[in-house]
Amino acid sequence: MTASLTFLGAAGTVTGSKYLLDTGRHRVLIDCGLFQGYKQLRERNWAHFPIPPAEVDAVLLTHAHLDHSGYLPALVRDGFKGPIISTRATHKLCELLLPDSGHLMEGDARFANMRGFSKHKPALPLYTQDDALRTLPRFRTHDFHESVEVVEGCRALFRPMGHILGAASIEVECDGTRIVFSGDIGRYGDATMVDPEPVPAADYLIVESTYGDRRHDRTSPQAALEEVIGRTVQRGGTVVIPAFAVGRAQSLIFHLAQLRKQGRLANVPVFLDSPMAVNASEIFCDFVGEHRLTAEQCREACSQVTYVREVDESKRLDEDMMPKVIISASGMATGGRVLYHLKRYAPERRNTILLAGFQAGGTRGAALRDGAQELKIHGDYIPVRAEVASLDMMSAHADRDELIRWLGGFQAAPRITFVTHGEPGASDTFRHDIAEKLGWSARVPEHGERVELA
Template identity: 40%
Template sequence: MVKVKFLGAAGTVTGSQFLVEGSNSRFLIDSGMFQGSREWRAKNRIEPLFDVKTIDAVLLTHAHIDHIGLLPRLYTLGLQCPVYCSAPTASLAEIILQDSSILQKEEAEFRRKSRRSRYENPEPLYTMQDVQGALSLLQPKGLDEDVLLPCNAKARFSQMGHILGASSILLEIDDRRLNFSGDVGRFAVPVMRDPSPVNFGKILCIEATYGGRTHAKEAPEKQLSAVINETVERGGLILIPSFAIGRAQVLLYYLRELKEAGSIPNIPIIVDSPMAIEATSIYKKFPEWYDEEALKLLQSGKSIFEPANLYFIRDREESKRLNPIQESMIIIAGNGMLNGGRILHHLFHRLPSPKNTVLLVGYQPEGGRGYWLKKGVPSI
């Protein structure tokens, strides 16, 4: 008998993790971090509901923190099995887990100094050394090829859109076929190919983050253009909290298209996120994951992620020097859920002005700062 246990992304969106148990094998699909309210984030520190050392292999759908963020913690608890994923996922995992470690260290130090913690001596969930250990377990695999696993099991990755490297997983174990969708990309979205059809098995575990929502039919680039133009007309700037991986690259693609079409003014575009800068470089290394339109643009000599008047900021002090500038510009900063990163000091300086726009372009979990902003609270 094959058993599937839902250890995350059930009752909430984040913390994706499935434990698949066969007659003599155990596999993990994803190992994501919980995000959102304090109650959900506290679950990242509880002991796993399984013996980490008994896992035969981990399979990753894609490199977002709510799908891979607990890998270093599992490594500290004894995980030593191979971790399989697509090649782009392996490259992106390195920067996102390293960034996660840095943010946790900074958060722990802040709470220790300010005495704002439920813990007497706040510590990060894991260290950079733990991250390096977890990364050493990664074994990149190609699309649509069998990955042989222990106990005669096997897996197959198929492209799912969403972000670079995102894949669904077909797991064959004890003569059963199970599908895990990961996060499914929308069709007709720039850059990535549309999700690939898959052969269904007996069980399908599919994400449903937007399952109860009907997306607007208006093209996203038209909505983006309208917001930018309205804000510039009133003399404000546009502040966009963005996920560094996936959303930031799509934004840059749309902004380039809009500027080339003359649909928005040629105001400065600031990418104030070292991780988004690194992720964009990784995106450029895997054009084989692009759709036909993006490939044609590349072949014509265009840099698809480089709109005119684009500036990248890596240095923290350079980021702070943006604060007194009042001219119209677009600032794309991490992180997308507003629970850390440079977006926080931009919000502090820009939220009070009614001229400015904060444009939320990603999912905001209940209890987070973005959630309360959407609710219209007077302060956060």
């Protein structure tokens, strides 16, 4: 029987990662993410799954970010009954991310119905918090480098990839054919996360290309933070940093703590206004050994930040005019408490909105990056007069050179390398680099394309 791979997401876009591996006897889904960004992409979340979810035998998860895990509650609700196989840290983070995602979807639907700005009557959530909670018992966790039987005839192996806590590449071997899924590839020499581990061999490779067409700024993150915060505080303003609750928030906390320790941040208060980011930071410290920080460094970094858990505390941050730094989710300003801070601080020139990660097309973060003069938030148009700056060097994704460096760890060329998880320009540029620099056969698949694996 001929095996096949179908690209159900992250083809021509950086979101919605889903790859369906059909061995002829079993069907395994690698990643199960939400589409984010442009409306036409988000609408794919509402489409019927291409096959009945009950016919999927297992899900393998590279990491916890919602563009890789966030569709799981819908899959389980609609009939999936197999195991969700991941690393231990990915499971712990999904325990936070998935119920929170459902809770936010319910809240957004309620708010849309209350304000009447949805075209749908009534507006409904894609899934609920209860759907997410019913998903969590399906997880089965394993250590890095542990060979795991997925279905009969198929085994999987997780290798650490940096990026965020628990992130892995997945090597799947089915009936003698080896398929490697890179997941999201982390940075080399990152201050908090480990280097991405090389993979020796694959018959087929699926590799991400988020930054496949550019190189990251090599400026020190601490120097950049010090400069931006310094000039904002000098004019009496507040710095609002939309940050992914898992990964970016913890990196920011570490760098800001180092600045404080060195006496370079003066007495500027720093607030982490995201209950999920607070909990994720505590999980980060529970997994010492899977990142670069010691237990003492974790505790020291967290002690330099004021945690904000309650809604009333969050509201008070917008009433207090003292200069400060607010780190709040979500990282692309698609939802969460950061929207309320943007409504308060974006209209004033003395403030700064500091972008600290990739901004997918169609998100408010991308609009800010591209110079938007106003943002639509909760049905209202909010003027943007604040300074907008970016910390490109803080990306958790490998850049063009680092991606090639990781590919250099293969001892032989895969038969075919499929370039995914990137905007069309980034993916095609990286495909060209792979062909020119490594001499490999590489191509960018189309959304929904099915390819046979010899």
